[in-house]
Amino acid sequence: MLNAAGARIFTFTGTVPLNAWFRIEGFVTGNASTGQVELKQFNDPASATATETQTSAASVNTGGTMDTYEFGMPVTPSANNGPFWMDNIGLSSTGYLGPATVTSPGVMPAIIP
Numbered sequence: 001m002l003n004a005a006g007a008r009i010f011t012f013t014g015t016v017p018l019n020a021w022f023r024i025e026g027f028v029t030g031n032a033s034t035g036q037v038e039l040k041q042f043n044d045p046a047s048a049t050a051t052e053t054q055t056s057a058a059s060v061n062t063g064g065t066m067d068t069y070e071f072g073m074p075v076t077p078s079a080n081n082g083p084f085w086m087d088n089i090g091l092s093s094t095g096y097l098g099p100a101t102v103t104s105p106g107v108m109p110a111i112i113p
Contacts, residue, residue, distance in 0.1 A: 003060050024040070028062055036060060038056070045099060048098070
């Protein structure tokens with residue numbers, strides 16, 4: 001996670017599974033002086049129990065109210081950039097989304113409330 005200036009707030013200390021699905025969930029409280037971020041890593045994407053959780057202090061500059069969201073590769077290239085695949089991306093303003101589920105074969109539910 002990066003702050004509004006692009007400086008690292010924290011990173012996960014564990015590893016992500018290779019050649020396997022995993023899930024990342026988090027939240028951002030947008031505020032220039034009392035912002036906060038949290039990320040949870042689920043190495044079992046169907047689990048309700050996080051493998052690792054990182055939470056910042058409530059004093060991070062997250063740039064204010066959130067109005068733009070980006071998913072994907074970081075702007076600065078790195079030797080650790082992929083390849084990777086993303087699936088079931090969603091946003092919520094009310095809480096964590098939890099594991100994605102298939103309601104019928106070949107049809108994914110809408111996960112944006």
